[in-house]
Amino acid sequence: MTLTNSLESRLGYQLRRASAVMMADLGRELAELDLRPAEVTTLLVIADNPDCSQTEVGQALAIKRANMVPIISRLMDRGLVDRRRLDGRSHALTLTDQGRKIADDALARIDRHEARFAELLGRPDSEVLFRCLPVIRAARDVELDA
Amino acid sequence: MTLTNSLESRLGYQLRRASAVMMADLGRELAELDLRPAEVTTLLVIADNPDCSQTEVGQALAIKRANMVPIISRLMDRGLVDRRRLDGRSHALTLTDQGRKIADDALARIDRHEARFAELLGRPDSEVLFRCLPVIRAARDVELDA
């Protein structure tokens, strides 16, 4: 009744399944904040880079310009992000006080979630992962726009 | 102009980005077959387990019963998968000759794609990944149905 699956020996498949498990776990951790993963990551990038632009956030997160629009829009509607005109076409993004509070809370939750998995893996293996995953990304990081 | 991103030090984030890169690369490799990743994996599981049921394929791939329907449906429409009534409610899935040909082609492409990344990582690190990723999955593998 348990099926064999030759995909189990493929790295891409294992990566996808592992990533799905961590995303689901993160989702549970963030559900109370009513924030989607894409919104949280956006919030954290703005926290790290006050006065950055929407396009820059997208570049940091591999999210296309067009797809940043509804994310920023929702964060502003909720009073977590503020923006200030720079020149006629670009904005400088910052967190509001509320946004900073939520970002801090989110980061604490992320780190609880991370700790659960780090403990599972142990120190030396974690280090290999942190060395290998960027190598995979660098192979051809998601190309933004065309 | 390059932003800092504290997420870079988080395993979940690195996994997701690395997985996205491999998925995009796989997508390019499979585009000529006009098969989506979910369809290819389904095809390969049926190849490995002739006469399995739709629900079983879903369990192997962490795809919910309801979401298997359009996948199987499209594979049958294209003449790649065949099914035979078992009892009044379950079917036995098999590949057609055409399906077997496509599955073989897909597997060859997957392995070319895999080889590119394996080469990048090297032998000992690859082994660590193949040991670690299932550990992450096992932490709480995607629970099917409710």
Added chain:
DNA sequence: TATTGTTATACTCTATAACTATA
């Protein structure tokens, strides 16, 4: 001309609830 933000739209995968017809 190139860039920032935007709109509109489509596709892929995933999630839930409820139904049917069996067993």
Added chain:
DNA sequence: TATAGTTATAGAGTATAACAATA
């Protein structure tokens, strides 16, 4: 009652093309 397959529907992420305003 539980199971296999199904329908309908919604959400989330991602992709493309095209536009306005500005640099």
